[in-house]
Amino acid sequence: MGPVILFPAIDLKNGACVRLEQGDMARATVFNTDPAAQASRFEQQGFAYLHVVDLDGAFAGKPMNAAAVEAMRAAVKMPIQLGGGIRDLETVAAWLDKGISRVIIGTAAVREPALVKEAAKRFPGQVAVGLDARDGKVAVEGWAETSEVTALDIARRFEDAGVAAIVFTDIARDGLLKGLNLDATIALAEAISVPVIASGGLASLDDVRALLAPRAKKLAGAITGRALYDGRLDPAAAMALIRAANAAA
Template sequence: MILFPAIDLKNGACVRLEQGDMARATVFSNDPAAQAKSFETQGFEYLHVVDLDGAFAGKPMNAQAVESMLATVKMPVQLGGGIRDLATVEAWLGKGIARVIIGTAAVRDPALVKQAAKAFPGQVAVGLDARDGKVAVEGWAETSQVTALEIAQRFEDAGVAAIIFTDIARDGLLKGLNLEATIALAEAISVPVIASGGLASIDDVKALLTPAAKKLAGAISGRALYDGRLDPAEAMALILSARKAA
């Protein structure tokens, strides 16, 4: 189980949104590279980054901030937001991103995901952000008519590295992960699933380490880390202890 600290980028700053609403953004840092370094120093092993402006624009918008993070940390970085074509996938991987996350294009252009996953094995993940079970696209501005499971099943044999499943209703609100829906998705497909949206406390981390959640590959934490509700040292100690016991 990997716990990914999240950096969401808006206008070059680290922010957290509430339920994906750009008008409800809280700025936590104006120095993404320093924030990334802080997470690395705290013992985290893998960084999750989202270019929020890119998700709305359909193309990378915070490249300078991302590149500054890549130059600052040694841990792998996965990046989503505005990745809608193979050229963008290739460009980010060439700059040192360990794994790209394709969201909107996974709904609208599944062939792109399959092509990218084949060209870059182990380096392409799919981001599925669900509102009432249906997948949202375009930076969550629109809701499609397909379920997360229907989309995930399209990529069963495509070589996708992971599915990142976010419950939009909980994102940024510290209400706890929607483990029931996330575990159900993980048990229905063979692709590793990462939980996202609402991780609020050490109790969520403990729940992720129970036998019921054993199929989950990891979880993403944002606001709880920024406002001090989740102690990084305590969380990482629990995870490392569980790994040794496994």
Template sequence: MEAVILFPAIDLKNGQCVRLEQGDMTRATVFNLDPADQARAFAAQGFEYLHVVDLDGAFAGQPMNAHAVEAMLKTITMPVQLGGGIRDLGTVEAWLSKGVARVIIGTAAVRDPEFVKNAARKFPGRVAVGLDARDGKVAVQGWAETSEVTVLDIARRFEDAGVAAIIFTDIARDGLLQGLNLDATIALAERISIPVIASGGLASIDDVRALLAPRAKKLAGAIAGRALYDGRLDPATALALIRDARAAV
């Protein structure tokens, strides 16, 4: 089993650190006015990889919270994966040159798969694909639209392109603390060779335990958002569980 990573999430809206419910921009809770301060806190808690989404960018189709992202990159040394509004090679190159470890491409993976393949070939291991599903169909444009293609259809397009990971989000659960949709996520991971990261709904230490269970061995990790912010998931306990699982391997 590869080392499972628990990614703490910072979602950016108007330069602030927020969490949405089911991807709805009108249902946003502000958790920190200073994203760099939040990133520093996650680093201090012992997390090893940060997940950042520019929500405004996802809707606008271009980076909208660059200032906040750059402030985070200056503040912490842990790697950052960044999504939201990354739709062309110039934006990919700009973020990677500024110190982002890997970019996450969502909408463009549906609309312009060739762009993703080109980016992944040019920057091997530094391009991830974000697939956000509503009832198994992929949603785009900051989840404002649902396409007619399935997650598996799109994931398979990138099988030999050098994509670092697929981040699979169940929109119905996102921000609602109902638990990860591990059945769907594991089913996807078992049918492709690209590492899959679970996202949406992680609620408690039970989700972390489930992530470390043998049936989830193909998963590369999970993203934790609201559960970390409202105290339902204790970082020290979660990270200790993961460390113990690694040591046992």
């Protein structure tokens, strides 16, 4: 496994940075109206990789916040992984062409696994799969509906497809600051060979420590959003823990 990465998250709605509670668009809090400035702040705080979600895109099924994403790309040097509304090869290619380092395919990974396999073959190391689970079952269409398949079922489909990572989100915890669901995430990571990134609920330095504990050694990292915005997670302290762990690895 490579170094553990802590990804600060920027969720875009109507061109602004927001946080949702449990994926509910009606429960959105605007944190910053200037996503590029927010991305720059994260880079200055020492983060090495940015996680961006086009929330409107996830619901619309096509990119809806392209201007904001392009402004962020121009504002920072760090790589960006982007999800939300990426449902076809043309969209994958267009984002990678604009300098996005990695695209995350969510709904289409459930509906059309062949698309992920083709994209991963064409763009090795640049395609990730986003699996968002509610009680173990995967939700799609911006979490508006829940499928009958489990995250593990879907993850296994891509076992040898060249997928760069699986971003596993526990919807029940997302935006609620209740702590990562490490048990489910580690179980997924141990069952497959694709690197797994934990998402949803990261609330404190204790969560970062848990991410770096020996039992979590199969995890590639975690995404943090709300805890950074409301000051519960001190970026300098979090990055110091990550750097120390990576140096010792």
